[in-house]
Amino acid sequence: MANKLSQRDQANLEVLSIFQNAKPAVVDIAIARDVIPGLTENMILHAGPPITWDRMCGPMKGAVLGALVYEGKAATLEQAADMCDRGQVVFEPNHDHSAVAPMAGVISPSMPVWVLRDEHNETTAYCNLNEGPGATLRYGANGPKVIENLHWMSKTLAPRLKLALKQGGPIPIFPIVQEALEMGDECHSRNRSALSLFIIILTKRLLATTLTKVEINEVLDFLVGRDYFFLNLTMPACKASWLKAEKVSGSSIVTAFARNGVEWGVRVQGKWFTAPSPVVNGHYFTEFTRDDANLDIGDSAITEASGLGGFAAVGSPSVTGFIGGTASELTNANLEMYEITTTESKHFKLTALDGRGTPFGVDVFKVVETGVTPFVTTGVAHRLPGIGQIGAGRTEVDTGKSLSMKAN
Amino acid sequence: MANKLSQRDQANLEVLSIFQNAKPAVVDIAIARDVIPGLTENMILHAGPPITWDRMCGPMKGAVLGALVYEGKAATLEQAADMCDRGQVVFEPNHDHSAVAPMAGVISPSMPVWVLRDEHNETTAYCNLNEGPGATLRYGANGPKVIENLHWMSKTLAPRLKLALKQGGPIPIFPIVQEALEMGDECHSRNRSALSLFIIILTKRLLATTLTKVEINEVLDFLVGRDYFFLNLTMPACKASWLKAEKVSGSSIVTAFARNGVEWGVRVQGKWFTAPSPVVNGHYFTEFTRDDANLDIGDSAITEASGLGGFAAVGSPSVTGFIGGTASELTNANLEMYEITTTESKHFKLTALDGRGTPFGVDVFKVVETGVTPFVTTGVAHRLPGIGQIGAGRTEVDTGKSLSMKAN
Structure with missing residues (x-):
């Protein structure tokens, strides 16, 4: 007898299909x-x-x-x-x-x-x-x-x-x-x-x-x-590809991560869920330190929700020159993303993994169940207005805080 | 007491320094x-x-x-x-x-x-x-x-x-x-x-x-x-960088691999040493097979003698789409080249190895001692005149034949 898909599974399939x-x-x-x-x-x-x-x-x-x-x-x-x-x-x-x-x-x-x-x-x-x-x-x-x-x-x-x-x-x-x-x-x-x-x-x-x-x-x-x-x-290519999916109710797939520098937002079913924005584990330009850093900010993490950025980092060892870390740390962090995603990207494939699709379709339930946090590569802004970029790094959202996310 | 360098070691240092x-x-x-x-x-x-x-x-x-x-x-x-x-x-x-x-x-x-x-x-x-x-x-x-x-x-x-x-x-x-x-x-x-x-x-x-x-x-x-x-x-950038080194006598460093489609040539001290050219372990275009392939040919393997090509392949998993094989095979073949080289390139560094220089300075004695053969990526020509390229692949020179190389 065929397994019957739950309503959530059906909604998720529809959401993923829209992007794929x-x-x-x-x-x-x-x-x-x-x-x-x-x-x-x-x-x-x-x-x-x-x-x-x-x-x-x-x-x-x-x-x-x-x-x-x-x-x-x-x-x-x-x-x-x-x-x-x-x-x-x-x-x-x-x-x-x-x-x-x-x-x-x-x-x-x-x-x-x-x-x-x-x-x-x-x-x-x-x-x-x-x-x-x-x-x-x-x-x-x-x-x-x-x-x-x-x-x-x-x-x-x-x-x-x-x-x-x-x-x-x-x-x-x-x-x-x-x-x-x-x-x-x-x-x-x-x-x-x-x-x-x-x-x-x-x-x-x-x-x-x-x-x-x-x-x-x-x-x-x-x-x-x-x-x-x-x-x-x-970024807008990803946004355009998710827009229709934002209207599908019952889904648990993340269509965007987006941060305003105070709160880390997760978009599911076109709604905002928020947690405090984390400090970026950064690689700072010579004259700056972690104390100068603003909390994580920007809409760019829609790339990770779409199977890019940290979710495709295994093919980009050169990004370590910008965000810090080693090539093997990058690979491990990328591979871990398969644990919180539902499928593999049909758009984006990694030759470093012999053509495997990037981890795609972050399911909020998988994030909560596994405690694995999304791996996001990002730039870092100075916390004061008027200064600009002071480094780059990786965002690791605190799992405990992710668990307590609430609708905003 | 400091070790005294042999004449060959001194000649090799001079040769490597010229290129570096x-x-x-x-x-x-x-x-x-x-x-x-x-x-x-x-x-x-x-x-x-x-x-x-x-x-x-x-x-x-x-x-x-x-x-x-x-x-x-x-x-x-x-x-x-x-x-x-x-x-x-x-x-x-x-x-x-x-x-x-x-x-x-x-x-x-x-x-x-x-x-x-x-x-x-x-x-x-x-x-x-x-x-x-x-x-x-x-x-x-x-x-x-x-x-x-x-x-x-x-x-x-x-x-x-x-x-x-x-x-x-x-x-x-x-x-x-x-x-x-x-x-x-x-x-x-x-x-x-x-x-x-x-x-x-x-x-x-x-x-x-x-x-x-x-x-x-x-x-x-x-x-x-x-x-x-x-x-x-x-290729000519590498050749220009080796030209002066070809005149240094007493060195055992390879300044070029070069094949004429019949013989595989190794240049040491500006002289030719040859062995029969190998068949390329190839990835053939749809309508061709190994039987159509000419033996290995071309001056392009000067790139490998210079720390590029197969010697830098770990950073190029996408090349498998052209030459065949998997990303990990590519990595292993590249890493093995450190066994037959004298140093690491100052020009060419691999972010996939956290900035390590590519294996550089193939020493004919190391090739003979280890039995490790140079890993060369290459195109494949049809064996008949007038046809053209039929695929690409990797050259693995037969070790036994390398051992019996003679001055030409």
Whole structure:
């Protein structure tokens, strides 16, 4: 007699199937206010679960203030802080607006965003453009150079990339991610190969536009070395692939991990469950220590929920140069993820495991039963606003706290 | 009391130091006859140790005939064969002319060649331009399309690349190789990351030339997907780095493995030692079998003698998709190479081994004492002329035969 699937098992199968069959592709760059559903003029979107202004961590506050200056809504950071204190700004999570963004994850109405379309599931998701390494808005830096760079990206870079995208059809993201996995990326904290492949695709399209060679070279000057630029395509590709699954009730599969720098959020059935955000077990830049570190922050851990990042790290020993640890520690941590997942990815396969699919479909019940915590690779922000990135490392969510997660 | 080094140990230290301190860079593209020392008009250079026309294998004969047609010295392949039969062509190894080239390795006087300069050792080495995968001259194919492609490369591609090179200084090759090792290449049979990095460097320079965007895009159309294109830079970079070492007498360090499809050559002190060339333990394309395979051929195994290829394969599990086998077999075969080498590479480090240098400096005495044979990844040519590549795999030189190697 065939086993009868429980309602939860059936719901989980449906959720997993939605992602496993997704075909997300980048189709456009647009202005956030024109495309992100429900994004109003007085709203700023942020990473992780919902949080009020007074409870936000330093880097998120820094990013919010910088965004208000960038938007021209405040002339100074002080004026921006005053607006926030007076309750003139509405804050909502990216995830509740079909969007995702790394670290502080701030998306404001006039920012350019990638538009990712999954034709299979008929869903669309969004992400801002990655500014590159160092002192950047997403790490809470908000000085004049940060704002100037955001304006250049909006006025010069984004329109040129948009022109390039229009030279051909949608560019599927997961095949690039898979090729990058075969080239030593884990596609959360290491994205060099993915970006290299994408630069070559983009360049061929840029050469077909009316842009001059000088203008094209300016785009390449910006992209080369900004490896995380591609993360902002992988993340919304994952979000687009999960969006339909968020509406399936009865499932226990995690569709995203997302942190706001105070709380670690887990999304199941499109709802938020939260626990205190952990300290990152980090590899700090020379002048900083663990004491300088903000708690774990950013929407980027959607990659782990999708079978990437720490869940694909066995193929990326080079990421240890960034997050610390040894290659064998990385391998063991990755392999452990098969204990808390339901199946193996059909999109992402590891040549280091002879083609085995990455661990995919984190089941909250398996996490609780095994006590195994999700292995997430991530960057670390300084805890104070205005400074920026101070290192990178691995997030290990405290199991006891995970067990006591409650709906938010 | 300090140990006194034997004369051989001293010679070996000198040889290793020459390579470990080399800084080979690509400086130009030139026409073979203008730059390769001793290359005369009636000469054709080939891979591996010396061999006469009558003893050449099928693919090498095919490549020679194609080259004579390409040069305009023969109107037809039959006429070319007649010239060879009558002794009108002089054949010499690339290696004896500061050159290297993959597979049949044919370099004829009017072919464009990469010029690699090692300023540290004041040496210069050369290699032809890689035609890409499939039916190509280096695999012995010599039909009209093969010749036409060679002419396009000579008349269109090479001058454009030369223009690009002139837009900046020399491009150091080993830093690109190291970065590619961190991106899943082993830089003999897998070169995708190295080529991607090189394409990006080249593109920025191409954009600074007077070439049109259409002309630049034609170059990119050729390069993208022709992953082996970069092998023809890695190989002469290694050759340039060893050239001075070839003149050190008393050393037992291998400066190159090189095969002509009949004999497997080992270069020590600039002299040839040969054994019969082995069959490649191959992974054949669908329509071919081991019976179709030529014996091992090509100068490309200079990469293994330099600490790359099979000697760096642990970081390249994806190469198994091309050469066959499992990731753990690859790792074990790579690790075994530490038994026959003298030291670890200062140029090439493996993040999969937590930054350990690749096994470097094959000592012929260690090979004989341990019975461990060099692990070489390689392509496989059809044994008949005119067909081309039929697979890839790993060369395992028969130990017994290695032991009986004799000076040629």
